[in-house]
Amino acid sequence: MxxxxxxxxxxxxxxxxxxxxxxxxxxxxxxxxxxxxxxxxxxxxxxxxxxxxxxxxxxxxxxxxxxxxxxxxxxxxxxxxxxxxxxxxxxxxxxxxxxxxxxxxxxxxxxxxxxxxxxxxxxxxxxxxFSGRETDIVTGIVQRFDKKNVIIDLGRTEVILPVSEQIPSEEYVQGARIKVYILEVKKTTKGPQITVSRSHPGLVKRLFELEVPEIYEGLVEIKGISREAGSRTKIAVHSNDENIDPVGACVGPKGSRVQAIVDELHGEKIDIIKWDKNPAEFISNSLSPAKVLNVTLEEDTKIARVTVSEQQLSLAIGKEGQNARLAARLTGWKIDIKSQKQSDSDFDEDARGDESAT
CATH class of the missing domain: 3.30.1480.10 (NusA, N-terminal domain)
Structure with a gap:
């Protein structure tokens, strides 16, 4: 010494x-x-x-x-x-x-x-x-696998992508670059433990903030996201500038902006919905790509009765009910979808019931 x-x-x-x-x-x-x-x-x-x-x-x-x-x-x-x-x-x-x-x-x-x-x-x-960066997005390289968890190298440290935060349809290849959402940062005796996600709706939100300058600058606002990771996401957007089309800004020239996000999510479908302060209009938009004929709201039970044409019924409901389910999560309303024919039939039955009652 x-x-x-x-x-x-x-x-x-x-x-x-x-x-x-x-x-x-x-x-x-x-x-x-x-x-x-x-x-x-x-x-x-x-x-x-x-x-x-x-x-x-x-x-x-x-x-x-x-x-x-x-x-x-x-x-x-x-x-x-x-x-x-x-x-x-x-x-x-x-x-x-x-x-x-x-x-x-x-x-x-x-x-x-x-x-x-x-x-x-x-x-x-x-x-x-990293302690102040929960909800942030980072890019790393798939380093190795620990049981079913994926260990991702960020350069100065490694983060854990647990099986519960992975997308079941995704394949994680060693050496591949990947964007992940910071879910939790904990201090342990072995150093910081950082948990990340690929399935969290926040990942989609952050990707849009990266790709769409209008969102980053606050001109376009994300009002809500509902997601079934790996399959489909619905994102509601609103413009704080009447001269900016919020959906168009998110789609980008020739669809370039949303396509970059779809590519990052390996083909996950994304519906960009125009938010509306009128719940009926918002619910109608949320069922895109289906065309809605009518929306009747029951405020007390928070149920929306939606009518579509016969040809649009399966599209509105979606495969295994996915479209209706995501729309319900996005809007916060329970959505009951029927075709015009079913609605007319229900109306006739109600009318007959009223007549017999009199």
Missing amino acids: NIELVEALTQLEKEKGISKEILLEALEASLISAYKKNYGSSQNVSVNIDRDTGEVKVFSKKVVTDEVKDSLLEIDINEASKINPTAKIGDIVTIEVTPKKFGRIAAQTAKQVVMQRIREAERNLIYEE
Whole structure:
């Protein structure tokens, strides 16, 4: 241990932002353990590192007594007087006990302590970098697989894409670049644990913010998203500028903007819906690509009765009810879809019922 250590710690403080004093204090604490381990001593010892020269000294602290029972912890008053003429019984006398070969042990310990503190500092920096970025989107490279989880390399750290946040229809290929949504950042004893998602609706929201300048600038607002990851997404948009068509802005020239998002999501269908403050109009738009003839709202039960032509019925409901289901999630209304023929039939039955009642 010498002045080179002090200079190295000073350099670390500048480059890594790790306090030199904190490192020296941690090193002194570690050297106490190293001394006791290597010299089998139960003495009450302290270690001092000279802040200027880096010189290491070990000191034993002993209680002054007139009858020594434990020479490791106590010192006779006569011996104590030779070290400190003013010493009296009950005082603590400090004696240097630095072993001749302690420098080598100190150097090894210093390396371990410094490396550990560097790792801790880097983990803290990574945590601080990502802790405020939940809901953000990042690009990484598929690194490896841990059971069914996908480990993605972001350069400075790795993130976990758990099976619950994966898209079942997607294949994750080692070495492939991939965009993911930051779901959670936790501080653990092994460093920050960052969980990401490919199935969260927020991923679609962030992709639109990246691709559509009008959304990023606040001219077009995303009012809601409903998603069945890997299959279909509906996104409701509204323009805060009457001169901007919100749907057209999201679609882009020749569909280039939405196509870039579809490509990133490996073919997931995206319906861009114009939001409307009128619930009936919004529900009608949400059932796109189907054309709606009429919407009747039941405010108390939050049920929307929707009428479409016979030809549009299957399109409005969608495969396995998906279109209607996504529209209901997007609007917050329970949607009951019937064809014009079914609606007329229901109306006739109601009318007959009224006549018989009279």
